[in-house]
Amino acid sequence: MTIAGYRIPPMFSLIFWAIVWEIVGRLGLVFLFPPLSHVVMELGQVLGSGQFLGAALLTLKCFFIGIGIAIAVGVPLGYLMGRSDTADKLLGIWVNLFVSAPLSALVPVIMILFGMGEATIIVTVVLFAVWIIALDTRAGVRDVSPSLLAMAQSFGATRWQTTTKIIFFAALPEILAGIRLGVIRGVKGVVIGQLLVSILGLGELFELYSRNFLMEEFWALTLIVFGFALGAAELIAILERKIDFYAGVRHG
Amino acid sequence: MTAAARAVRAISSADAAKPVVEVRNLGKRYGSQVEALRDINLDFPAGQLTSLLGPSGCGKTTLLKIIAGLLPATNGEVFVNGQKVTGPGPERAFVFQDFALLPWATVVRNAAFGLELRGVPVAEREKTARHYIDQVGLSGFENRYPHELSGGMRQRVGLARALAVNADVLLLDEPFSAVDEQNRRKFQEDLLKLRQVENKTLIFVTHSIEEAVYLSDRIVLLSPRPGRVSEVIEPRISRDRSPDQIRRDSAYLDTVETIWRGLRDYAD
Numbered sequence: 048m049t050i051a052g053y054r055i056p057p058m059f060s061l062i063f064w065a066i067v068w069e070i071v072g073r074l075g076l077v078f079l080f081p082p083l084s085h086v087v088m089e090l091g092q093v094l095g096s097g098q099f100l101g102a103a104l105l106t107l108k109c110f111f112i113g114i115g116i117a118i119a120v121g122v123p124l125g126y127l128m129g130r131s132d133t134a135d136k137l138l139g140i141w142v143n144l145f146v147s148a149p150l151s152a153l154v155p156v157i158m159i160l161f162g163m164g165e166a167t168i169i170v171t172v173v174l175f176a177v178w179i180i181a182l183d184t185r186a187g188v189r190d191v192s193p194s195l196l197a198m199a200q201s202f203g204a205t206r207w208q209t210t211t212k213i214i215f216f217a218a219l220p221e222i223l224a225g226i227r228l229g230v231i232r233g234v235k236g237v238v239i240g241q242l243l244v245s246i247l248g249l250g251e252l253f254e255l256y257s258r259n260f261l262m263e264e265f266w267a268l269t270l271i272v273f274g275f276a277l278g279a280a281e282l283i284a285i286l287e288r289k290i291d292f293y294a295g296v297r298h299g
Numbered sequence: 300m301t302a303a304a305r306a307v308r309a310i311s312s313a314d315a316a317k318p319v320v321e322v323r324n325l326g327k328r329y330g331s332q333v334e335a336l337r338d339i340n341l342d343f344p345a346g347q348l349t350s351l352l353g354p355s356g357c358g359k360t361t362l363l364k365i366i367a368g369l370l371p372a373t374n375g376e377v378f379v380n381g382q383k384v385t386g387p388g389p390e391r392a393f394v395f396q397d398f399a400l401l402p403w404a405t406v407v408r409n410a411a412f413g414l415e416l417r418g419v420p421v422a423e424r425e426k427t428a429r430h431y432i433d434q435v436g437l438s439g440f441e442n443r444y445p446h447e448l449s450g451g452m453r454q455r456v457g458l459a460r461a462l463a464v465n466a467d468v469l470l471l472d473e474p475f476s477a478v479d480e481q482n483r484r485k486f487q488e489d490l491l492k493l494r495q496v497e498n499k500t501l502i503f504v505t506h507s508i509e510e511a512v513y514l515s516d517r518i519v520l521l522s523p524r525p526g527r528v529s530e531v532i533e534p535r536i537s538r539d540r541s542p543d544q545i546r547r548d549s550a551y552l553d554t555v556e557t558i559w560r561g562l563r564d565y566a567d
């Protein structure tokens with residue numbers, strides 16, 4: 048981004064809004080927004096509390112189990128839709144519906160089905176993450192160069208060899224992109240799930256902070272969750288860049 | 300050439316002429332609209348390089364893929380070593396127009412990939428691959444990736460991969476069309492040299508008349524869609540001279556001219 052010929056560093060907008068937040072907080076106009084500096088000071092406090100540790104562990108556990116299931120289901124589902132037109136026609140409509148549907152509305156239904164516990168939160172994570180993983184995998188599988196497939200066929204590759212030695216690697220950039228987006232959505236899922244269940248983990252903490260108008264703690268916790276989502280997505284982005292060296296020449 | 304010499308040559312080629320690949324009454328339709336090939340009958344003698352030459356869209360790739368077992372025919376059949384073709388087989392290897400290399404694998408792994416698919420142990424297959432990488436003039440590049448190589452070098456990897464599986468028949472689909480002119484000539488010369496070492500039957504698709512005449516023992520001219528065999532030409536150019544001499548040889552030039560006149564009727 049450049050303004051009047053000056054290069055604006057990428058962090059600029061972040062800093063800008065941080066300053067706006069600080070000013071609004073200091074003016075004390077809205078009690079919902081304490082100054083950012085107070086929130087940042089509260090970060091250490093929240094991170095160090097035993098309550099947070101317990102909530103964080105529970106959240107991470109549900110998140111990773113959920114993402115694991117979403118990958119284990121989403122990648123094969125996308126593969127199936129990429130390889131078979133029948134499967135694509137049968138499943139495509141649902142996957143496309145769910146990928147853009149307001150899934151939060153389904154969480155109460157999940158709660159009825161799975162109870163007020165960890166299972167509901169895990170299922171929510173899966174529900175948020177799985178569709179985009181399936182769709183991106185499908186796109187990657189559809190995009191595999193036909194001549195690579197013909198090559199494998201001409202050398203007598205079995206179906207399994209074609210899948211594991213050609214299609215998987217050729218589609219890997221898209222699969223990873225799907226997983227990265229799935230992780231971001233999964234964070235949304237794990238938070239929304241807990242907020243709605245609200246007697247567990249971070250949900251319980253958010254509930255506690257907001258009910259007692261502990262806005263500094265509330266925002267500190269929000270920043271931590273955001274930070275986690277961005278950090279997890281960035282880790283996968285690093286992995287994506289590592290395999291990027293061939294992404295640009297995949298059809299070469 | 301004297302009549303006697305011609306007769307001798309005819310006998311010896313009839314001798315070697317046990318066809319490895321036979322194409323019988325072959326026809327191919329894509330859907331109900333496109334008739335790509337009609338009533339093709341061809342024999343491909345052992346140890347010879349036969350070119351399929353014709354304007355683009357006349358069905359050269361289609362014919363080659365049917366012989367490879369990558370596409371089913373609509374009518375007719377193909378025999379390889381007397382066996383009816385129902386799919387790909389180890390006695391045939393394909394060289395692809397766009398190379399079809401694994402971008403995420405090194406030159407060695409790509410060259411060994413045909414053997415890898417056949418379950419040959421890694422040490423053995425890489426030894427074979429290195430031998431053929433050397434044969435196609437790529438030693439020193441074993442651990443490079445395809446995107447680090449020029450088009451010509453990539454196709455050499457494709458050729459090494461096809462040689463490594465030790466097939467009797469090599470099927471090459473316009474292997475030099477994505478290679479620049481200078482490298483193409485060098486590659487053509489190397490291919491002629493390789494032929495003297497490796498006793499293979501080659502079926503070579505091209506749309507370049509000069510390339511076909513320069514390389515081939517036999518040239519099959521295909522007519523525009525639906526592709527039919529319009530003529531079979533045997534250039535009879537002796538190849539024991541330098542490439543430049545061959546390209547200035549009167550038999551070479553005459554054959555190019557004859558084919559050009561034959562094909563001109565189809566030019567648009």
Ligand SMILES: Nc1ncnc2c1ncn2[C@@H]1O[C@H](COP(=O)(O)OP(=O)(O)O)[C@@H](O)[C@H]1O
Binds near residue numbers: 333353355359524
């Ligand atoms: N999968 C396909 N579906 C429909 N038509 C095709 C298909 N592949 C090739 N064709 C058509 O068949 C004809 C022959 O194609 P091809 O064998 O690729 O020709 P060439 O290799 O001589 O250029 C062309 O007209 C082409 O458009």
Ligand SMILES: [Mg+2]
Binds near residue numbers: 359360361473
């Ligand atoms: Mg072609």
